[in-house]
Amino acid sequence: MPVVSSGSQNTIPRKDNLVIVIDDDEIMRLSCQQILVKAGYKVETFGNGHEGIRRIRQARPPLLVVDIKMPELDGFEVINLVRQIDLDLVIVVITGYATIETAVDAMKAGAYDFLPKPFTPSELRLIIDRGHERWRLTKETQRLRREKKEVEHKFVTLVTHQLKAPLVAVKQYLDVLLYSFRDQLPEKGLEWVIRSQVRLGEMLTIIQDWLALAKIDRGSFCDRSATTDIASLVTEIIGDQQQPPGSNDIMIKAELAPNLPGVGGDSVSIGMVVSNLVSNAVKYNRPGGTVTVEVTPDQEFVNMKVKDTGIGIPEDQLPRIFEEFYRVRTQETQDIPGTGLGLVICKRVITDLGGTIEIESRAGEGTTFIVRLPVAGRKAVPEARSLRETTPGENK
Amino acid sequence: MSEPKKVLIIDDDPDFVSALEALFNSSGCEVRSAVNGKDGLVLAKSYGPDLILLDVMMTERTEGFFTLQEIRRSPGLARTPVIVISSIYAEQPIFRVSPEAGWLPANLFLPKPVDPGRLLEEARRLMETAPAQVGPSASGRRER
Numbered sequence: 001m002p003v004v005s006s007g008s009q010n011t012i013p014r015k016d017n018l019v020i021v022i023d024d025d026e027i028m029r030l031s032c033q034q035i036l037v038k039a040g041y042k043v044e045t046f047g048n049g050h051e052g053i054r055r056i057r058q059a060r061p062p063l064l065v066v067d068i069k070m071p072e073l074d075g076f077e078v079i080n081l082v083r084q085i086d087l088d089l090v091i092v093v094i095t096g097y098a099t100i101e102t103a104v105d106a107m108k109a110g111a112y113d114f115l116p117k118p119f120t121p122s123e124l125r126l127i128i129d130r131g132h133e134r135w136r137l138t139k140e141t142q143r144l145r146r147e148k149k150e151v152e153h154k155f156v157t158l159v160t161h162q163l164k165a166p167l168v169a170v171k172q173y174l175d176v177l178l179y180s181f182r183d184q185l186p187e188k189g190l191e192w193v194i195r196s197q198v199r200l201g202e203m204l205t206i207i208q209d210w211l212a213l214a215k216i217d218r219g220s221f222c223d224r225s226a227t228t229d230i231a232s233l234v235t236e237i238i239g240d241q242q243q244p245p246g247s248n249d250i251m252i253k254a255e256l257a258p259n260l261p262g263v264g265g266d267s268v269s270i271g272m273v274v275s276n277l278v279s280n281a282v283k284y285n286r287p288g289g290t291v292t293v294e295v296t297p298d299q300e301f302v303n304m305k306v307k308d309t310g311i312g313i314p315e316d317q318l319p320r321i322f323e324e325f326y327r328v329r330t331q332e333t334q335d336i337p338g339t340g341l342g343l344v345i346c347k348r349v350i351t352d353l354g355g356t357i358e359i360e361s362r363a364g365e366g367t368t369f370i371v372r373l374p375v376a377g378r379k380a381v382p383e384a385r386s387l388r389e390t391t392p393g394e395n396k
Numbered sequence: 397m398s399e400p401k402k403v404l405i406i407d408d409d410p411d412f413v414s415a416l417e418a419l420f421n422s423s424g425c426e427v428r429s430a431v432n433g434k435d436g437l438v439l440a441k442s443y444g445p446d447l448i449l450l451d452v453m454m455t456e457r458t459e460g461f462f463t464l465q466e467i468r469r470s471p472g473l474a475r476t477p478v479i480v481i482s483s484i485y486a487e488q489p490i491f492r493v494s495p496e497a498g499w500l501p502a503n504l505f506l507p508k509p510v511d512p513g514r515l516l517e518e519a520r521r522l523m524e525t526a527p528a529q530v531g532p533s534a535s536g537r538r539e540r
Contacts, residue, residue, distance in 0.1 A: 164483055165409065165483070168409075168412065168483055168508050168509045169409055169411035169412050169415070170411075171509040172411070172412050172415040172416070172508070172509040172510070173411065173415045175415075175509055175510075175511065175512050176415045176416070176418055176419045176512050178512075179419065179512035179513060180418060180419055180422040180423070180512065181418075181422070204509075
């Protein structure tokens with residue numbers, strides 16, 4: 001039964017101080033209980049692994065003390081099973097034959113520390129106190145990380161929506177002004193309206209990219225369960241971007257392999273990748289240049305190459321192009337508009353969908369982006385999700 | 397001469413409404429507007445528009461979607477073409493959904509701010525291909 005500590009351990013909160021002890025040896029169970037209750041913990045003991053695991057599933061305790069050598073389930077099996085229930089549970093292993101190998105194996109299996117038999121009460125206390133502190137810090141870190149994400153997200157959403165609404169209204173006036181009342185504008189007025197429209201467009205793009213990034217970070221942007229027909233998506237996007245931007249007369253063409261399989265992911269996210277890459281290839285091209293979007297199947301993947309005959313990227317700048325707000329700086333790129341977020345979005349979306357993006361470029365000759373996306377219905381790549389945790393700028 | 401086409405705009409941003417109103421007026425359409433879904437629905441029933449332009453995020457976050465479902469449930473409006481114009485679709489591929497698709501029965505989604513030429517072209521196409529209205533507002537207005 002839980003006993004309130006007398007003195008030294010009063011820092012342990014009343015809740016979250018449950019220690020489960022699993023050992024087939026009754027004397028060991030009793031002495032662990034005695035020592036730990038005295039130290040201020042609540043202790044429940046079990047003679048075999050199954051019962052102990054059942055209790056862990058139910059009570060979600062911070063700490064588990066488990067003997068390695070037991071009939072039925074041994075300590076390793078217990079560790080494996082409880083790891084599937086709770087990754088944060090701190091496990092201390094008790095071992096009768098203290099070899100380095102056993103200890104290493106236990107740690108590999110996910111134990112936090114080990115205690116060779118026989119041990120003194122203070123050795124057990126010390127190790128459990130440390131383990132408890134570790135558990136507390138893990139929980140605290142998780143909570144703070146969650147809160148930080150929440151605050152960031154609220155801020156980004158609020159700011160972007162409130163910034164966006166007035167800009168949208170202003171841009172809409174200018175768009176209609178140019179479309180329906182162009183003839184009534186004086187020459188200077190027309191020029192300025194067009195400039196205002198361009199500048200507003202730039203700002204809207206930044207806000208949209210920023211919002212998209214916030215959503216991607218939150219995991220609420222890409223839908224991995226959806227399927228996209230990449231051929232028609234590419235065709236549609238190329239159609240949309242075909243109008244020559246400014247005076248640059250650039251040809252965009254698609255080379256699509258027949259019978260492409262559906263790509264895993266929603267058309268909005270994948271469309272964002274395609275249109276970002278294509279518009280980059282157009283922007284960083286030269287008059288009369290070409291952009292080729294080549295899509296081919298490759299076993300469980302679909303490969304998409306976006307190739308341009310443009311100005312290329314100097315080698316020393318290549319490692320930085322997936323950084324937030326980074327923009328390639330050369331004499332030729334000075335006047336090219338952009339937010340420095342497009343490639344960041346591409347990379348995060350692709351990673352989220354379990355794919356990869358690579359770049360080949362030579363200054364003066366052009367750039368090729370090679371995107372590899374998993375075919376729909378393929379089992380998700382597990383490590384893709386953890387990459388979302390990377391902080392801005394870290395994702396090179 | 398045929399009567400002008402009637403367009404109803406349901407959007408809570410008065411500036412957005414007046415920009416689009418000017419656009420449609422200048423292309424010879426008659427325009428009326430409402431600032432929320434509830435008023436929009438009432439107006440739609442009495443006005444009998446040839447086309448409805450609808451925002452999604454109004455005072456209530458997803459008000460537009462509910463309004464859309466109400467529109468589809470009203471006998472006189474069930475086949476009226478609806479274009480959803482919303483900034484939540486901005487910079488993304490344009491969505492086309494059949495009016496029969498129950499979950500989101502809009503004919504077209506366009507990003508906000510909307511390209512005027514594109515909007516007029518789509519509006520014209522939808523108003524031409526829409527089947528004749530059943531209801532009091534239908535008689536004698538169709539060009540063909």
